Amino acid sequence: MSSTAIALLLTLAPLAAFVLALVVFPRQRRVASATVVGAGALSLGGALWLLRAGPMDAPQLWPWFGAERGTMAFGLLLDGPNLLFGAVVALVALAVMVYSLGYMAGDRGWSRYFALLALFAWSMLSFVYAANLLQMFIFWELVGLASFLLIGFWYEKPAAAAAARKAFIMTRIGDVGLMIGMILLFNATGTLDVRELSSPQLLGQIPQARLALIALLFFAGVVGKSAQFPLHTWLPDAMEGPTPVSALLHSATMVAAGVYLFARFHPLFLAVHYVGQIVLGVALGTALLAATMALVERDIKRVLAYSSISQLGFMLVGLAVGSLHAGLFHLVTHAFFKALLFLCAGAYIHHYGSNDLVVLGRAGGRTQRWTTLGLIVGAGALAGLPPLAGFFSKEAVLAALAEHQPLPVVALAYLCSFLTAYYSFRMVFLIVRPNPGSAAVAPAAAEHDHHAPSATHAGGERAMLGPIIVLTALAAVAGLGGAYIGRMAGVTPEHPHTLGMALAIAVALAGVGLAWLEFGRRGAAQLGFVARVPALQTLFERRWYIDAFYAAVVGRLLDGVSRLCARVEARGLDASVDGMARGTVAGGRAASDVQGGRLQVYIGASVLLLAVACYLVGAL
């Protein structure tokens, strides 16, 4: 089979599985999930085969529909970055599908759940292999739709329904920017082909100001999808969805789509200097902001969500200073170790029925051997400890940054690195080394995201271990793939600086060390350093009051405007029409009085008319 046929097959298999699971086999639960997992395996097989076959230069195109400016083609592009990200997506997707067989056991929405996973896999893979921007946009939106439906999977929970809506709206705000940017770019160049749009000659023909505007509008889309400031608020709430969904969509693949879009259109973003600076500022700011929120969070999924926001910012930092290699490398390693961390979190939540770190620790979280091993490896990778995956990719980002930016900016990135190491191991120590005597208070009610622990879990938990073990291995060794990723992306990786590397290790160890002092060592009080400054603690816990600001100001403003419009509609337009109708009726009544049969009126009117007539005749 040709590469094209395989690419078509691997994108369409999940679509077929979606239809089968949702429409044909909704009652046959086992058949539905088997179909979806089978399609996931097929996709992974295809993606790996393509990866091994290597990049193809020319996109494969089929005519799709005729438009005024030529024929729109539906196409698949199989170049290096696509093949790489496609394989990562397919791998994590399959891992999550298998894991879900255990995690979702007994859920009444089983078939719908697997169908939605398939819907996501189809749209995500189609997004990755798309050959033109319009196709990318369509699947970008469909990925968002799958995310909406999966966050709201337990739609009866008001929190889940609210989170789904918030995610849709916040990403929609970014998507509106992307859509305007796409239209402007299309109007300026007359093409939507991804490869043509990367050519510097073509971009060079667009005036600088217009190009900067387009790039910033594209960035709005990235900000929405990859949960960067100021649209980041949806991602922590999205944790209301099932944990495997958080692993697949809200850490490893979907949120990385924004970063990936950035990488795809790298020349566009870097064509104007100050656009790169703005992106760098937003990304680095977001990385720090999210890290501070993770310092004080006790919900394990939310810690991971904040860390996703922060790490996505880190990827964008790498890309913004011009290193395609660093950005893509960190994207790949992050997909592995963050998916792993979420799957571990899910295993704890599933077993102990709580999201709270302190509760999980005291309930004996560390007795789950494989899960705890995965947690430690994942946290180590996240913290950037050698020789785990995150160390190499984060090092690449820091090296690229140090090469291009002044010292204060670099220092901020190292600070972020330090905070990351600290909160990762805070999480690990809270679970692995619980201190019953610590000051931390258990929450009043343990909340679990779907069902109470029961005996039937034991069978399911075996299905969950496999993916954890595979991802543990990948999170441990994926850092060795840096050179390979550079080759696939068609760029040469930066040479690591010995000094920079040493500094990165020192910073990471310092973060881990501080976490050990405060949370790990025997008899630790398990109170973070932030808690010593109550104002700061509150600021971080309330997420810098950003959500509150949106609700109080933006929400209220919009509500006011729409209320005003509704009032104009009811009291203005409608009332004036009703008034006119009433006026007509009243006028008719008054007029009918004239012919009421009273002689006096008739004679009076006749005399009056006669007088007017005489006057007019006289005037003439």
Place this chain on the structure above:
Amino acid sequence: MNDEEAMVMDRVPLLSAIVLSPLLALLVVVALPGRCARAIKIVSTLSGLLTVALALLLWVRFDPTGPRYQFVERVAWIPSFGVSYHLGVDGIGVLMTLLNAIVFFTGCLSMSTLQERVKEYFAFMLMLVIGVFGVFASLDLFFFFFFYEVALLPMYPLIAIWGSTRKEYAAMKLTLFLLAGSALLFPALLSLYWTAGGTTWSLPELAAFAFPERYQLVLYPFIYVGFGVLAGMFPFHGWSPTGHVAAPTAVSMLHAGVLMKLGAFGILRVGIELLPLGARYWAGPFAVLATVNIVYGALVALQQRDFKFVIGFSSVSHMGIVLLGLNLLTPDGLNGAVLQMFAHGVMTALFFSAVGFIYDQAHCRDIDAFGGLARQVPIASAFFIVAGLCGMGVPGFASFWAELLVFIGAVQRFPALGVLAIVALIVSALFMLRVFRQAFFGPANPRWAALREITPWLATPRVLLVAVLLVFGFFPGLALDLIRGSTAVLVGSR
């Protein structure tokens, strides 16, 4: 099929068959005694099915590369007055005919549970449908207007008798608005006839006549506003949400799905085609009003508590996209507008049939009174949710392409209006998701525990509508290839 067969086929007056087959059904329905409710429903539904089949045949046999008007039939009617029975369709007409047939058929299926005055109901509905088919197929301005009024008149009894929620008020308001529109149109159309020499009502012949520029500038607003009232143009849209709310399910479907399209179709066929200079002159102000439609409609929808009012105001917003597209006078704009006419027609039909199903059982449409419907009636809820996603412009549904084309054109021609219209997508998402969350998600409200799930028979028409939205959503070329030739003529250099 060989040539001989093709010639025989050509001699079958396909358009007359489409316009007049509901008339046959109407005669049968009138002849049947009122107690044969079942037979009346079957006759009407079969007539709907027949028109769908004929419209599909029309679609297949229409040659987008051939002459502009095809399937032309012409019989002199009142020669001294220049009136002839003159039918013919271009690509736009074919697409609209298909839309009307689909909505008519699915509307009949959705009303299969009607109990009250079945005979009169279906008689009026068939009359409405005949009028709509007639407008889409008429190439004679006189008949165009005649069919137009035939389509409008049954609305009053349909709403006032079978409606709900202030039905007499709504019916009267609707009638007054639409008659006011017609009052603008009638003298304007007469004036067109006399100015062009007073010998012909034929639209192609009138289009060939170059009306003086000053005349066009003066007359165009009469035509635009006259038809625009029916298309729900701001600030004359007030009749439409109240009308939607009061009307029974199938009437809402036809009303929002098809009837409002007559207005846009009239602007296209009479306004833009006969008075191109007037259209160009007034494009700016009318585009501004259309953008007000889009933004204002969405903002008002955000405050509504009645399901049907939300859909009604979202229709105001979506018809704004049609009107904006029309005023761009570019190929992208017109293609988008026509596609939106089709997509919005199918989508609103789905909306109203989905809400109608819930209302028929619950006798309540207050969004806040529901909750967790997705648990109680998952399949019936899914239809509403699909329509909602389509309304939010999610790709994969036909309306995505329509909106995209209009936006592409608008950003080019009126950048500020284009950007505003795109930003309104956020508000669309807000009001639609609010309904999802309030009524369909959240904990199930025990008050509605007795709701029964939709039967396969009643689900059929809804599934058909969803299928149409998806087919055109993934293969927009099906519609674009049909209409491109016709819209290109309209914005041509004439």
